[in-house]
Structure formats: structure tokens, C-alpha cells
Amino acid sequence: MFTGWPSGATAFLAEIEADNTRAFWEANGHRHATAVQGPMRALAAELEPEFGPIRVLRAHRNRRFRPTAPPYRTDTGGVGSSPGGAALTVVLSATALTTAVGHWMFDSGQLRRYRVAVLEAAGERLPGLLAAHRVDRRRSLRGAPRGFKGDHARIDLLKLLGLQVVTTRPAGPWLSTAEPLEWVRAAWRAAAPVVAWLDTHVGPADPVPPRPRPAPTG
Template sequence: MSPFTGWPSDATAFLAEIEADNTREFWAENGHRHAAAVQGPMRALAAELEPEFGPIRVLRAHHNRRFRPAAPPYRTDTGGVARSPGGAALTVVLSATALTTAVGHRAFDAGQLRRYRVAVLETPGEELPALLAGHIVDRGRCLRGLPRGFTGRHPRIDLLRLLGLQVVTSRPVGAWLSTTEPLERVRTSWRAAAPVVAWLDRHVGPADPVPTRPRPAPSPPADD
């Protein structure tokens, strides 16, 4: 694969256009632009990051509407996701307006949330504020009140209110996207978050596996 040299200006133009006209008709006429200007550079970026961060899943252009029937048929962004050994996500997303990275867990499942709160309350939580210093913490999923079982304030109550923990960076789109700077920005932001990832891997870990429903046994043939 060719090295990453940046996204052409048509990349963000296409994402803005598909956001305005998210139809099969538009895609039929312009889908080739996505492959050349959006998906191709994203795959090149992922290939350059993989030696350091492991396999990166590049997002498909189409939404899976099986579980989100109300979602538009085509993504209005592009991106990739790597995983730490403990299941933390390292993501990069290019939209029509910004290049954004996010590292951590957007939302804990029940087991992760329990382990996270125990860690924050106990000795491991004492180091977390220092690890997060200098980072922007995504507070989009956060309790307004106190977590269940808390009747007073705790020195780390802001962390205890979080329902997920990830640190984010974002920069508006511009001519810099057509250079190798996006690669360096993603690499730098993922590296800077490594101590946070290590803490999450050690004290929170991966999501619990989703139980699979057993297939029903076939009915015995009816007697004639």
C-alpha cells in the first residue's frame, strides 16, 4: 500500500455533500469519490499506524441498519479503530468539519462500570487525576447526580459520575489535512494517552462477552 500523504480537499467536500444528500441516487453517482478521496487515504493512515498500535478496523462507508434502522444509509465520516490488550478503543474519525481522536471506553458495560468505580474509590484512583492532566475528558456520558450508594461528596466525585472514560482531541479541517500532519497528530495523541489506556486495561478490562442465545433444538418429526 502507498504511504499516507494526506487527504485531498475532495474528501471533506464529499463528506459534507453526503451529509446533505444521503441517498442511493447521490451515492450511485459519487460513490467512486469516497473510494479515492476518503477511504483510500484512511486505509493508508491505518497501515502506517498498525506496526505500533496493532490491527485497525477501518469503518465501512455503509451503516449497518439491522440494529439502527433509523440511521442514514451512508456514513458521513470515515475513521478507524484499534484496540488495546484490555479492550480500550483507540479511534480516529474524519468528518466534514474536524479530525478527532478518542482513546478509552465511550461507555462501560455493567461489569466495567463496577470495576471502574471500585478502582476510582481505592488506591488506583489516586493516580488517575494525574494521568488525565493535560487531556480533554469526554463528559458526554455522565451522571448529573451522585452515583447510587453515595450520600456525600468524594474528592474524585467527577470521575465517579462518568459512565465511560475516554480522552479526546479535535482539530478543525483545513489545508493541513492534505499533508502527513494527520498521521503525526493521531500517532502523538494515541501515544500521549498510553498511561490512561494502561490504567484502564489494568483496573477495568474488556467488556463482558455478550451471551449467545442457544439455538432451539429441532422439533421431533410428527407421528404419521
Template sequence: MAFTGIPQEVVEFYEQLEADNSKAFWEANKHRYRDVVKPTTQALCDALGEFGPFHLFRPHNDLRFSKNKPPYKTHQGAYGESEGGAGYYVQISALGLMCGTGYYAMAKDQLDRFRQAVDAEHTGAEIADVVADLSRRRYSIGAIGALKTAPRGYPKDHPRIELIRRKGLMASKDFGAPKWLHTKQAATKVRDSWEGAAAMNAWLDAHVGPSTLEPEGFFGG
């Protein structure tokens, strides 16, 4: 299936699922997920194949450890990872399209390398400039979370303490649901966004790289 855009039916499916996140709704409408939502997401990933291969997240929430979650996810996400370690995430929901790239959740060994590189004068100034440039270009800079204070061994008044406190580093763009969402331009927008953050990913791959520990999670799921 060639990617031609995200059909309005995909957005409507998630609007309705948000309004009625029940087994009854899902059973009555799972053919829409199977026949439209999942193939559309797969086609989008295929169009972005140079950043893959991609893993499509399952539509069901894991309720084993949280009884307050709704049974079904109100978005469809997909995740790919470069050989260097940088991740690429794309998501379709009732709100439209968003994508992100970077290291959303760093493992302990990655955090150690990341903080040391941010602390070092040359490499730290380099990534600070890259992040500032991304912010100027209207990327949202985030991560899975951040410490409330400086980690052990780092001064609270460090000039790059905001970066050092992060538990990851990613850049994302939330496109919403403009008219081009329903055209091939949607893939181009995601590709341009990921390519626009290439300097950040190159720095992360060079100074952090993949974890050698068991993975703890992806971008969102």
C-alpha cells in the same frame, strides 16, 4: 498505498454527502468512496499500525432500529484496540480530523472495576490527576454517557463523583481541517495525541482491562 495526507476530495465528499444524504447521491458517487475515502483511511491506519490492527467502519448506517437516521454515515471511522484493552479511534469527516483513545463504552464488569478503582484513595487520586493533566493539555474528556446521579453504593458528595458517574473514559482531540491535514503530518498528529494519553490508558488497562462480556460497541462507528 503509503499515507501522504488526507486529500481535499475526502472532505468535499463528506460535505456533499451531508447536503444530499440519499441513495441517488451515493450511487452516483460511491466510486469516490471506494477509490479515495476508503484507501486514504486505510493508509492512515497502516501508518499508525503500532496501535492496530484497525477495523474500518462501514459507510452505511444501521436503520433496523432507527428510522430517523440518514442512510449513510457522514464520516469514516476506524478503531483499533491494544492488548490491554484501550481503544484507538480516528475519524475523517467534512469537519476534518478527530481522534480519541481510552475506554469509550464500558461493559458492566468494566464499570464495576473502574468505579472501585476511582473510589479507592490511591488509584482514584492517580486517575483524577491524569485526567486533570489531559484537560490542561486541551484534550476533551468524554465517554458514551454518564449517570445523572451517583451510582448505587457511592455517595453523591464523593470527591471524584464526576469520574464515578461516567460510563467510560476517553480523551479526544478535534483537529478540524488545517493545512497539514493534506500532508503526512496528519498521521503524526494522531500518533502524538494517542501517545500523549498513554498514562490514562496505562491506568485503565491496569485497573479496568478488557470485558469478559459480549461487547456493546466501539468509539463511534
């Protein structure tokens, strides 16, 4: 059962951020397993009966496409998925517990379907669904998308390249109790109407075609 993170969990994440080296990890990795990732796994297990499988993030970063990124994560988290492919995310950092629900970035097919839905009758409902949430607007065009006028009634929605609603609560003694479980559960439930809209009108990302194998030589 999830009973919270130990009081030193967020301080340990700050230590990783300050000394993101192999030497530090070899000396302190056991602390991550017990104080950080263990409780995260327990939280994920408690959420799975309602929200489905939750993948707990690994401590080591995959730097294949980000070679300059720090080798070890400075946070911990879990990611689930709705039937239509919207992400259900929870992340604990040194300073806060955060949930994000939706799509970080649409692929080309999703973006096309999203904009069509925003323009049609379904788009009339979306501002009301988002009114009670904080929308992450970091993936948003500065100007109007090509083919759209800047004075369109839903131009702010049309500028988005992904759609996520975010909730954040500062770190504190509450993290060492069972309260984070109910807080995350409530945040994901509150976002359910947004998820339903995305599942219906945007859907999952298009499958990525496999890379062709190089022809044998010799």
C-alpha cells in the same frame, strides 16, 4: 504511504450529509473510495506497526439496531484496541479530525471494576493522568451513583459511565499533507498512561454469551 486526504475530501463528506441517498451514493461512491476511504486505509496501515491492527469503518451503516440512522456514514475512521480492550479511534468528518481513546461505554462488569478502582489507591492517580486531556463526559450521570454521596472527592469520575479522552483539530489544508499521521500518532501516544490505567484496572468487556437457538419445530 499516507500522504494526506485530497483537498475535496471533507467537502465530499459534507455532500454525503446533505444528500444521504442511494441515488447519490450510486453516482458518487467511487469518489468515497479514492478521496476518503483510500487515504484512511493508508493512515491505518502506517499506524499498525506501533498500535496493532486498525479496523477501517465501512461507508455503509449497519442499521439493524438503528433503523432511523442515515444509510451512509458522513465521516470516515479507524478503530484499534489496546491489549486490555481500550479503543484507539480516529475519525475524519467534514469539519475536523478527532481521536478518542478509552471506553465509550462500560459494560456492567467494567463499570463495577472502574468504580472500585476510582475509590481505591489507583483512583488517586487518575485525575493527574486526565489533567492534560479533554474527557468526553457525554456518558455521565447527572446525579451521584446509587450508594455514593454527592460530595465525594472523586464524584465526577464516579458519575462516568465510560471514559474516553478526546483530541480534535479543525479541518484545513493540513489534512492534505502527511501531518495527520504524526498528529494521530502523537495523540494516541499521549493517551498511553490513561490506556495503561484502564487496561490494568478495568480491562476488556465481558464476553457476550451466544443467543440460544430456537428449538426445532415439527
